[in-house]
Each structure stands twice: as structure tokens, then as C-alpha cells.
Amino acid sequence: MIPVTKPYFPPIEKYQKYLSDIYQRQWLTNSGPLHQELTQRLEDYLGVQNLLLVSNGTLALQVAFKALGLQADGKVLTTPFTFAATPGALAWEGLKPVFSDICPKSFNLAAGTLPENGNFSAILGVHVFGNPCETQAIQAYADARQAKVIYDAAHAFGVTQKGKSVLCAGDASTLSFHATKLFHTVEGGAIVFRQREDFERAKQMINFGLDSHGIPQTIGINAKLSEVHAAMGLAVLDDIQRITERRLAIVNQYKLNLQGCVGFQHWQEGASINGAYMPVVLESEADINRCVKNLQEEQVYPRRYFYPSLNKAPAFYQQSDCSNSESLANRILCLPLYTDLSTQEVDRICHILKSGLSS
Missing domain, CATH: 3.40.640.10 (Type I PLP-dependent aspartate aminotransferase-like (Major domain))
Known part of the structure; x- marks a missing residue:
């Protein structure tokens, strides 16, 4: 798992x-x-x-x-x-x-x-x-x-x-x-x-x-x-240097594997990257649902950070124009990312994700 x-x-x-x-x-x-x-x-x-x-x-x-x-x-x-x-x-x-x-x-x-x-x-x-x-x-x-x-x-x-x-x-x-x-x-x-x-x-x-x-x-x-x-x-x-270096290596491996298949967050100019998360943006919520299903069937458990957009959540509901947030929340998925995630496991996750996008 x-x-x-x-x-x-x-x-x-x-x-x-x-x-x-x-x-x-x-x-x-x-x-x-x-x-x-x-x-x-x-x-x-x-x-x-x-x-x-x-x-x-x-x-x-x-x-x-x-x-x-x-x-x-x-x-x-x-x-x-x-x-x-x-x-x-x-x-x-x-x-x-x-x-x-x-x-x-x-x-x-x-x-x-x-x-x-x-x-x-x-x-x-x-x-x-x-x-x-x-x-x-x-x-x-x-x-x-x-x-x-x-x-x-x-x-x-x-x-x-x-x-x-x-x-x-x-x-x-x-x-x-x-x-x-x-x-x-x-x-x-x-x-x-x-x-x-x-x-x-x-x-x-x-x-x-x-x-x-x-x-x-x-x-x-x-x-x-x-x-x-x-x-x-x-x-x-x-161990923070080793932790950060490994996480950044995993992020780079994901990006190389998924380039052209998914969207990535545009990073602020002049800012460093710490490898905290691995978000990818898909074309539609239907794509998200299909890919999540395929991944979970293979015992891989990504997470929909952040879903729903909080202006639509019951605890915080507001009649506000947050269409960008709502659209992104419906199409974003955070892939597994932790220090001892192996190179082989990252390749496998990417293969499952790309199979879901092509089906």
C-alpha cells in the first residue's frame, strides 16, 4: 500500500x-x-x-x-x-x-x-x-x-x-x-x-x-x-538536508514522467522549492475520478487537496465568486510523496495515472 x-x-x-x-x-x-x-x-x-x-x-x-x-x-x-x-x-x-x-x-x-x-x-x-x-x-x-x-x-x-x-x-x-x-x-x-x-x-x-x-x-x-x-x-x-534532497528528487522524477500529461503549479519567481507536496492538475473532474479509482485499485492512495473549495463547504459556505478555486479544487490531485518512496514506486504511480488519462 x-x-x-x-x-x-x-x-x-x-x-x-x-x-x-x-x-x-x-x-x-x-x-x-x-x-x-x-x-x-x-x-x-x-x-x-x-x-x-x-x-x-x-x-x-x-x-x-x-x-x-x-x-x-x-x-x-x-x-x-x-x-x-x-x-x-x-x-x-x-x-x-x-x-x-x-x-x-x-x-x-x-x-x-x-x-x-x-x-x-x-x-x-x-x-x-x-x-x-x-x-x-x-x-x-x-x-x-x-x-x-x-x-x-x-x-x-x-x-x-x-x-x-x-x-x-x-x-x-x-x-x-x-x-x-x-x-x-x-x-x-x-x-x-x-x-x-x-x-x-x-x-x-x-x-x-x-x-x-x-x-x-x-x-x-x-x-x-x-x-x-x-x-x-x-x-x-x-536529517533535514537528506529529507529535503530526497523529496526534491521525487518531485523531479514525477515531473519528468508526467510532463505534457498533467498541469503543474506555477512557482513564484525567485523562490526555492522544498518538495512539500506533489500536486497535479487534470482536465476535468471525470479524469480525477477515473485516475483515483485506478490508483486505489492498485493500492495507491492519492488525495484531493483541497476539495471542495471551502466557499462551497457547509461549515464555511459563502455566496462569493471563487470560480478559479472551485475549478481547481475539482481537478487537482496530490500524488504520494514521502522520503522513503522508491524510484520504482514513483514510476509505477505515473504509469497508472497515465493509463487512466488515456482510457
């Missing part, structure tokens, strides 16, 4: 070494030594400052909204072509997601798709499949409306744009370190803030709002990352 993704497991000896340190110190949570080490190593690796580790990527979004002062009932412009956590985190915080259509080539919010009118307290962009948004255009759009800019960068671990981390764009960028991601801590996430004061505010928020004397100075929540999760993150980070 070939699933759409599979978590990366570092060598057990490496993970046990970090766990042994936890047992020695008997420090399980509350910003322990491994938490601090992972924070510093991630800042160095990613080329960022003000990185705050949290317990998952959804809480990363929610804490970012709070730290940036977004008020309940505020309208936030966002994309319908994303995972449910993006607008779900907004709604959970009492904010109102307003969907704007996407660019059919980049799959992202783009300058040409943003509405001319509307009063928004923030723009929440998504670097879909790791492809950076048009960050300068979105920033200019937000500045003209005195709105905050937040990026859901769950897919964009390690991505740079013109030599600079894409996580530096906007007022805050959030990461997911879920087990299925390129880099993971089993469960976890992070927020990268532009301003130090926003970082400090969020740092207090994720520990129940307590100050250095243990007194609650603000309303907070428990969103801390444990030492056990940090240990997994450090063990995975030790």
Missing part, C-alpha cells in the same frame, strides 16, 4: 539520545533545554528571528491573531483553496473569514484577485504547497487599508524568496509541524513574528498569560510545546 504521505522517522538511536537527556534532567515541558535548543536551531536554519514554538499549527494561527490584536467580528480576507484549519482558526476566534478567489496558476491569493472594496482587519494568505504568495503586492494592499498581514506557511518550511526566508513576510507567519509535514515534531507548530513586542506578547499568552512572577497579566491559553516533541524535532532536523 502506498499512502499519500508517511511521517519521517529518524533513527531510533538518535531519538533515544534526546529522550535520555529528558530522563536525566526530568524536565518534560515549560520551555525546557530541548525546547530552547530547537528554537535556536530553527531560527538559524530558517534564517528568522522571533520564532515561538507552539503545540500545533492551528493554535499557531489562533495565537497570532490574538497577539496582533485582531478583534472579534473583524473581517479577514483569505483564500478558499486551503485546509479547513485556515478559516476554521479565524471562526474559532470570532473573526469572519471572507473568501477571495485565487490565481489559477500559482493557486494563491494574488494582486489581481483581491477585491477593490471592503474593510478588512487582516489579510490571511496561504503559501499553498509551499509556493510563496505575492507578498509585496499583498503588503501594499494591506497597508492601504491599515490591515495586518498573516501567512499560513504550514507548507513553506525552508522556502526562501530571493534569498530571504518567506517567513519574514507580513506581521506573522505560522508553521505546522504535524507528523505529515516535511519537518515535524509529531504534533507542533511555530509562529514567526516581525516585531519583537508581538513575539513577547504571544510568548506570555501561550503560558496562560502569566508574567515572570506567575501572575496572569492577560488572558492566555496553554499552547506550549513539550520536551518530548522538541526531541523529535531535533532528531528530524538533524
Whole structure:
């Protein structure tokens, strides 16, 4: 069986070494030594400052909204072509997601798709499949409306744009370190803030709002990352170069095999590729259904990221013009991609897919 993704497991000896340190110190949570080490190593690796580790990527979004002062009932412009956590985190915080259509080539919010009118307290962009948004255009759009800019960068671990981390764009960028991601801590996430004061505010928020004397100075929540999760993150980070190189090799193999048969995402100029996902675009939903059926019959399980377009989903339904997102959601398929997927398995997947397209 070939699933759409599979978590990366570092060598057990490496993970046990970090766990042994936890047992020695008997420090399980509350910003322990491994938490601090992972924070510093991630800042160095990613080329960022003000990185705050949290317990998952959804809480990363929610804490970012709070730290940036977004008020309940505020309208936030966002994309319908994303995972449910993006607008779900907004709604959970009492904010109102307003969907704007996407660019059919980049799959992202783009300058040409943003509405001319509307009063928004923030723009929440998504670097879909790791492809950076048009960050300068979105920033200019937000500045003209005195709105905050937040990026859901769950897919964009390690991505740079013109030599600079894409996580530096906007007022805050959030990461997911879920087990299925390129880099993971089993469960976890992070927020990268532009301003130090926003970082400090969020740092207090994720520990129940307590100050250095243990007194609650603000309303907070428990969103801390444990030492056990940090240990997994450090063990995975030790292997991140090999992980990324292998995933990129698989992506290139897919593209060579499928060139001329399917459509590919148009990548932002000057941006690096991290091999987070392998999306392909087909001509019709009928093609999607036939290819999925053929693949599943051969024990290969791709996934329709992101289906349906969220403006059509019951939880987020809106009467909005998102025809590009709706069309793409009906025709896109993410193929299996994980570190130990073999060259032979990729060739086999491509053969099945092409057979489905020719039938």
C-alpha cells in the first residue's frame, strides 16, 4: 500500500539520545533545554528571528491573531483553496473569514484577485504547497487599508524568496509541524513574528498569560510545546538536508514522467522549492475520478487537496465568486510523496495515472 504521505522517522538511536537527556534532567515541558535548543536551531536554519514554538499549527494561527490584536467580528480576507484549519482558526476566534478567489496558476491569493472594496482587519494568505504568495503586492494592499498581514506557511518550511526566508513576510507567519509535514515534531507548530513586542506578547499568552512572577497579566491559553516533541524535532532536523534532497528528487522524477500529461503549479519567481507536496492538475473532474479509482485499485492512495473549495463547504459556505478555486479544487490531485518512496514506486504511480488519462 502506498499512502499519500508517511511521517519521517529518524533513527531510533538518535531519538533515544534526546529522550535520555529528558530522563536525566526530568524536565518534560515549560520551555525546557530541548525546547530552547530547537528554537535556536530553527531560527538559524530558517534564517528568522522571533520564532515561538507552539503545540500545533492551528493554535499557531489562533495565537497570532490574538497577539496582533485582531478583534472579534473583524473581517479577514483569505483564500478558499486551503485546509479547513485556515478559516476554521479565524471562526474559532470570532473573526469572519471572507473568501477571495485565487490565481489559477500559482493557486494563491494574488494582486489581481483581491477585491477593490471592503474593510478588512487582516489579510490571511496561504503559501499553498509551499509556493510563496505575492507578498509585496499583498503588503501594499494591506497597508492601504491599515490591515495586518498573516501567512499560513504550514507548507513553506525552508522556502526562501530571493534569498530571504518567506517567513519574514507580513506581521506573522505560522508553521505546522504535524507528523505529515516535511519537518515535524509529531504534533507542533511555530509562529514567526516581525516585531519583537508581538513575539513577547504571544510568548506570555501561550503560558496562560502569566508574567515572570506567575501572575496572569492577560488572558492566555496553554499552547506550549513539550520536551518530548522538541526531541523529535531535533532528531528530524538533524536529517533535514537528506529529507529535503530526497523529496526534491521525487518531485523531479514525477515531473519528468508526467510532463505534457498533467498541469503543474506555477512557482513564484525567485523562490526555492522544498518538495512539500506533489500536486497535479487534470482536465476535468471525470479524469480525477477515473485516475483515483485506478490508483486505489492498485493500492495507491492519492488525495484531493483541497476539495471542495471551502466557499462551497457547509461549515464555511459563502455566496462569493471563487470560480478559479472551485475549478481547481475539482481537478487537482496530490500524488504520494514521502522520503522513503522508491524510484520504482514513483514510476509505477505515473504509469497508472497515465493509463487512466488515456482510457
